[in-house]
Amino acid sequence: MKVFLFDYDGTLAKDNGFAEEYFKHLTSFFKEKDVLISPNLILDCVEEITKKPDGTTNLERYMKCLESKTKRKAEEWKDLFMDFYRSDLFDTLRNTVRPFRETLDLLSEKKKEGKIVLATNPVFPRIAITKRLNWIGLSEKDFHLITDMESFHFCKPDPRYYLEICEKIGVLPEDCVMYGDDEVNDGACEKTGMKFIKVR
Template identity: 30%
Template sequence: MTVRAVLFDFSGTLFRLEQDESWLSGLVDSAGREWDLEAQTELMRRMTAPMGQVAALPEEYQQAWEQRDLDPDLHRKVYLEVLRSSGVEDPEQARALYSSLVDPDCWTPYPDTGPVVRGLHETGVRTAVISNIAFDIRPALDRIGIGELFDSVLMSYVEGVIKPDPKLFLRACERLGVAPEEALMIGDSTEADGAATEVGCRFELVEPLPTSERPDALSRAVAEHGLAM
């Protein structure tokens, strides 16, 4: 069946929260030593991992963790605790790091994000973003001139549903006016995004690599399903 719509994840798929040295400058561990590159990279992974619990959390934070992408207040609460438990002991630094995480201007698009979305739009393929997220990502899309090209943007905190719940994929297909069998989901998580196959969508996995190391994964993903740009 011909693909008439493409559904994109956001984090690790269209955009990535790239490590910025200025965010982590001045961070020291309990022994007073500056964080090395490995520790900084692990911290960024914990802040953007799509699935799975990234740090040991007190029992009082478990519900907040499970529902973090449904409520901005819970999201802030639990990620400040993740930062604290990961070694960011200064509350001011933790708040500053969290502010960067939820700032759309701090997210970097993959090199082929713009070209692929524009190409699909020009050829009449309908598109949507489906994101487990607790802040508005639309300014990031607008910043690179593709926001108005998407037919729908579904954010979990607005929709009240998180992937891998099949309702979110079905809702996206309904809004695009296509059957699930006519839609391709592209994302960086087999567990979250790959669940689209349960309702009949196709799925292509992309790796959430640094943007400099992943120039054309989206282009290749759509080409695999006969969507030439």
Template identity: 30%
Template sequence: MASRTYRAIFFDLDGTLLPMELDEFLGAYFEAIANFVAAHGLDAATFSAGLKAGIKAMAVHDDGRTNADAYWEAFFSHADRDAADWDELLAGFYERDFGAIGAGVVPNSAAARAIETLAAKGYPLVLATMPMFPRRAVEWRLSWAGIDASRFGRITSFENSTSVKPKLAYYAENVAACGLAGEDVLMVGNNTVEDLAIRGLGADAFLVTDHLLDPDEGFDLASVKHGTMEEFAAWAEALPACADPAQGIEAGIVEAAARAAVLSRAEEA
């Protein structure tokens, strides 16, 4: 069925494995975390300003720091560092309150079926989600999708990532974490810009169309493998077992030199 073989398969989360409208989710998230902070006697407006500054910092920084470090530096340009034990306070939010945001999510059973199928065939899996959330928030979102987080050898979050989509550096970091070249990877996503950027490293892609996002508009679907999540699950069932799986995937922070080597190889190709 496939014209290429793969040593690892990367997945986007929101709109791909997790069937939700991103704008609705983000609106609910911003409201919930602001209310949580206010309930603990802190100024919600100041917190929200810091949150937005942190998100912007993660999007634009390119200095090798983790996204978490970039976030907190920008956050504290607005919020009082001494107003709370921020790590402990927000860990409580993500451990408990955040989970309620997904109460109305109806998972697509085809997503879990695809993951289980590929895992059974020996494909190493990487959750290549936008790494602007703490790991616990990502785990919650996987649970909303009905997917077992342990199936993934690497899950990107703001703790272990130094870049974001659609930057090639983000994808190079994750390819390097697997000890692979871009050509060894299949990316499964729903965004023609953020998820297909990995093709700049030579990776293959499958575009899931249930919640298709085409920011630049006019993308030619015929130029890439594509279909609904149900169709992707069937496609995965037809794949052969993984003949040469990636070994020793790095779950944590990736060495800058390893990321640079992947980028250099892509530039030379």
């Protein structure tokens, strides 16, 4: 059985200002709740969970990082972020991504040949990823596995991220093909024995 992995940003979806608007909307949403948060704090914690895996999930490490840098508990941070991802304000970000039609067509073709994995860097929770998929005309049902913060313990470009995918679906790296636009983050799959195909 062949397994085909697809990255999201830059592969399935074209960034039309998502990052900038994401931080703007997030800080605005938190400010209304009298919570101050900066893009630098968010990026620092993303970097920490990328470089310092410790056996806990990315979500757990991310919230613990925020707790360590602020006076707010990890569970409080988690609730705040989940409220944001459930909000109408987050939904307005749908205008900041566009589907890459040719890659979506490729994904559709590969469904006939094997299992499909959304191999997006797991720095978002499932609810946010599901919405981002919907924005480009896809859904959870299009994938055998989705890599999210709640269930993954590594981030790109750590090769163990790709090995964790293989472990979860019960295949060898040699049975997998990774489609992505980033030679560093996506191309790291080759260190495990996977094949990497650059789409841009």
